[in-house]
Amino acid sequence: MQEDRFPGHKFLPYLLIAPSIAVIIVFLIGPFVQSIRESLFVSTPFGTKTIYVGLRNYVRLFSSPDYRSSVIATFKFSAFVIIGGLSISLAIAQLLNQKIKGVGFYQVALIWTYAISPTVAGVIWASMFAPATGLIPYIVSKLSGGYTLNWMTNGNIALFVVATAATWKMLGYNIIFFLAGLQNVPDEFLEAAQMDGAGSWKAFWRITFPMLSPTTSFLLFVNMLYAFFQVFGLIDIMTRGGPGNATELLVYKLYRDGFIHLNTGFASAQSLIIFLVISVVAIIQLRIVTQKAIYSR
Amino acid sequence: MSKMTRKTRHDIFIHAILILLVMVLAFPVYFALITSTLSFQESYQYPPKLIPGKQFMSNFQEVWDRINMGRLFFNSTFISIIVAIVKTILALLAAFAYTHFKFRGQGLLFSMCMITQMLPLPVRIVPTFQLMASFNWINSYYALTVPFFASTTGLLLFRQFYLTIPKDLPDAARVDGASPMRYFLQILVPISKTNIAALFVIEFIFMWSQYLWPLIVTTTAEMRVVQIGIKMLLASEQIAPEWNVVMAATVIVMLPPLVVLMLLRKSFVQGIAMQTSK
Numbered sequence: 001m002q003e004d005r006f007p008g009h010k011f012l013p014y015l016l017i018a019p020s021i022a023v024i025i026v027f028l029i030g031p032f033v034q035s036i037r038e039s040l041f042v043s044t045p046f047g048t049k050t051i052y053v054g055l056r057n058y059v060r061l062f063s064s065p066d067y068r069s070s071v072i073a074t075f076k077f078s079a080f081v082i083i084g085g086l087s088i089s090l091a092i093a094q095l096l097n098q099k100i101k102g103v104g105f106y107q108v109a110l111i112w113t114y115a116i117s118p119t120v121a122g123v124i125w126a127s128m129f130a131p132a133t134g135l136i137p138y139i140v141s142k143l144s145g146g147y148t149l150n151w152m153t154n155g156n157i158a159l160f161v162v163a164t165a166a167t168w169k170m171l172g173y174n175i176i177f178f179l180a181g182l183q184n185v186p187d188e189f190l191e192a193a194q195m196d197g198a199g200s201w202k203a204f205w206r207i208t209f210p211m212l213s214p215t216t217s218f219l220l221f222v223n224m225l226y227a228f229f230q231v232f233g234l235i236d237i238m239t240r241g242g243p244g245n246a247t248e249l250l251v252y253k254l255y256r257d258g259f260i261h262l263n264t265g266f267a268s269a270q271s272l273i274i275f276l277v278i279s280v281v282a283i284i285q286l287r288i289v290t291q292k293a294i295y296s297r
Numbered sequence: 298m299s300k301m302t303r304k305t306r307h308d309i310f311i312h313a314i315l316i317l318l319v320m321v322l323a324f325p326v327y328f329a330l331i332t333s334t335l336s337f338q339e340s341y342q343y344p345p346k347l348i349p350g351k352q353f354m355s356n357f358q359e360v361w362d363r364i365n366m367g368r369l370f371f372n373s374t375f376i377s378i379i380v381a382i383v384k385t386i387l388a389l390l391a392a393f394a395y396t397h398f399k400f401r402g403q404g405l406l407f408s409m410c411m412i413t414q415m416l417p418l419p420v421r422i423v424p425t426f427q428l429m430a431s432f433n434w435i436n437s438y439y440a441l442t443v444p445f446f447a448s449t450t451g452l453l454l455f456r457q458f459y460l461t462i463p464k465d466l467p468d469a470a471r472v473d474g475a476s477p478m479r480y481f482l483q484i485l486v487p488i489s490k491t492n493i494a495a496l497f498v499i500e501f502i503f504m505w506s507q508y509l510w511p512l513i514v515t516t517t518a519e520m521r522v523v524q525i526g527i528k529m530l531l532a533s534e535q536i537a538p539e540w541n542v543v544m545a546a547t548v549i550v551m552l553p554p555l556v557v558l559m560l561l562r563k564s565f566v567q568g569i570a571m572q573t574s575k
Contacts, residue, residue: 233508
């Protein structure tokens with residue numbers, strides 16, 4: 001791709017990447033391949049023996065109603081976190097990009113949620129929503145004249161509350177990236193559009209939004225990884241997958257099957273399915289980013 | 298004149314919305330801060346209290362004693378700093394190799410590094426755990442740090458920047474007789490300061506937030522991390538959580554990543570701007 005800046009050092013580049021490659025092989029690719037293998041086996045209850053079962057773990061997975069409900073919960077949760085979170089952040093970033101005074105202050109005052117851990121977000125929202133004594137149930141009851149909001153007994157509300165907490169935590173991160181992306185959209189483009197009589201709403205969708213597509217697709221991917229995996233702590237602290245299994249997201253189910261029920265083959269099969277889903281999104285994301293590289297030239 | 302006032306009115310409107318947003322966004326943390334200063338009774342008052350009490354120090358003491366917060370705090374800080382530093386070093390070295398050399402298998406090895414982002418821990422969690430067990434690493438700092446050492450984020454961040462460096466820079470160094478490593482250490486690393494700081498923020502926060510992996514690979518109280526400390530406080534009081542004590546812990550846990558982000562904010566924002574403007 002690029003030229004060799006230091007010809008004559010044949011081994012040096014290998015030496016430089018050796019530590020990274022070693023970590024990747026030992027802790028990433030190795031276990032991943034092992035995970036594929038294990039998904040074809042089941043272990044006996046005491047883990048003393050493993051038996052080859054072919055694709056039976058997968059068959060069992062797809063015919064399990066629990067798994068199906070976990071897929072649906074994950075889908076709803078991720079859609080909320082990704083679509084809701086990205087739209088709100090983009091709107092806020094767009095406001096910040098209006099050439100007003102004090103942008104630096106607002107930047108600080110809006111990006112800090114990035115430093116909040118999912119677990120911390122979870123515990124704070126859990127306390128605000130604490131049934132009977134929390135602040136939000138109090139407000140709801142005052143406004144509605146006595147309605148008791150109990151997210152711990154209502155699956156839909158529980159899913160909504162965990163998704164809200166998860167979205168809140170991610171806003172800071174998304175705003176930083178959208179703002180950086182927006183600042184890269186050249187003013188001349190928007191001015192030209194305005195000259196042609198396009199309103200700012202139209203100019204946003206015709207010019208700004210398409211030019212943001214690399215940022216948006218990157219954030220889409222990051223937010224998906226977040227909604228799929230990093231929210232584990234948030235779920236564990238807020239609901240442990242309940243009530244019933246309303247908030248049992250795929251990563252939580254995977255943990256339960258693999259580390260509580262010690263059903264490693266079954267858990268590995270779940271890992272692989274999740275991997276396939278992320279790969280598809282990763283490839284789409286790469287496509288969008290490389291496409292931009294072509295037309296921006 | 299009328300245009301001026303319209304512009305001013307428009308700006309005031311935007312400021313008003315933004316300030317409202319800042320307040321809404323900050324409210325949960327305000328609420329946590331308030332709760333952390335209340336006594337147990339006050340934290341269950343109805344309607345909920347929104348002005349601070351006087352119990353923060355005693356709640357704080359309670360957290361310290363009950364879950365050995367000092368130790369957990371040390372563990373989290375230690376693993377976050379170690380992982381951030383090692384990841385940065387490995388990423389710097391790899392980015393240097395991929396941008397300044399031409400070698401056989403370069404493309405393949407680069408894709409191998411890129412694969413990292415498609416293999417987050419949960420998709421290989423069972424075998425990685427078994428690997429820790431076979432290394433005898435369960436409940437050790439090795440298990441809490443080493444599996445995290447590979448970083449696509451860092452590699453991309455540095456690579457992106459190195460590709461923009463004019464080729465005269467390494468060429469001049471070579472003509473002057475500098476070895477590649479000397480060029481790397483004395484020129485490349487110093488000019489990467491902003492990106493190093495940005496990466497440190499990202500990796501510190503990432504590691505500080507880890508929950509699932511520490512939960513699995515640690516077995517004794519003294520190897521736990523702060524995130525799990527919060528869980529321990531909650532779990533011991535299933536029926537009526539002592540929100541005041543839990544929130545005191547939450548406030549402590551919140552602080553280090555916030556401090557890191559605020560201290561290195563400028564570099565962090567710049568690093569991101571650099572990355573989005575390909």
